[in-house]
Amino acid sequence: MRSRYLDDPDVLRRFWNKVDKSDVNGCWVWTGAIKDDGYGGFMVRGGFKRAHRLALEFELGDLPRNRLALHKCNNRRCVRVHPEHVYVGTYADNVSDAKTNDSYFNNRRRFTRAEIEDIRQRYAAGGVFQRQLAVEYGVNQSSISEIIRGITWNF
Numbered sequence: 025m026r027s028r029y030l031d032d033p034d035v036l037r038r039f040w041n042k043v044d045k046s047d048v049n050g051c052w053v054w055t056g057a058i059k060d061d062g063y064g065g066f067m068v069r070g071g072f073k074r075a076h077r078l079a080l081e082f083e084l085g086d087l088p089r090n091r092l093a094l095h096k097c098n099n100r101r102c103v104r105v106h107p108e109h110v111y112v113g114t115y116a117d118n119v120s121d122a123k124t125n126d127s128y129f130n131n132r133r134r135f136t137r138a139e140i141e142d143i144r145q146r147y148a149a150g151g152v153f154q155r156q157l158a159v160e161y162g163v164n165q166s167s168i169s170e171i172i173r174g175i176t177w178n179f
Contacts, residue, residue: 027081035068039078042066043103051097052079052104062100062162076110079103087112094118098134100162135161140171147172 029035042056042064054064054075064075077093083105087093094113095102102109113121139161146152147168154168161168170176 026085028086029068029078030082036082039066039068039075039082042075045104047102049097049099050104050106051099051102051109053099054101054103058101058162060162060164064101064103075101076103079105080110080112084112090114092118094121096121098136100134135171143168143171 042054044053044055047053056075057065057067059065059074066073066075066078068078074093076095077087080093081087091112092115094111094117095109096107096111097104097109099109104110143157143161147154147157154165154172157168158165167176
């Protein structure tokens with residue numbers, strides 16, 4: 025089924041003007057609005073759409089509600105429709121992908137083990153506030169506090 029947004033050249037122009045394709049890892053990085061959970065957002069026809077899901081709909085047509093736009097690249101701002109970046113999956117695929125990538129979820133945010141260790145080490149070294157780390161990682165301050173205190177991901 026064709027995406028209902030493809031017939032509007034203004035939507036396509038506005039969307040793609042907010043994408044940076046220069047990332048060395050092959051991600052097409054969303055430069056527009058970023059929501060609190062770290063995902064890109066785009067206003068279209070009076071409603072909010074996640075940027076990576078909208079990119080999939082441009083390519084594949086409207087997705088059923090029981091299908092997700094998943095990130096193989098683990099970059100929440102990536103909008104590149106490609107098997108190694110953004111692809112269509114199910115809720116089960118999402119959980120499986122998280123386990124495969126040694127990722128952990130908090131506040132709807134996927135963390136890698138390396139990110140968790142980075143958060144703990146940087147905070148322990150001083151000079152950075154939990155609030156700053158929360159903004160950097162796209163979560164709320166309480167999520168960072170739980171990571172630092174070992175309440176979540178105590179390994």
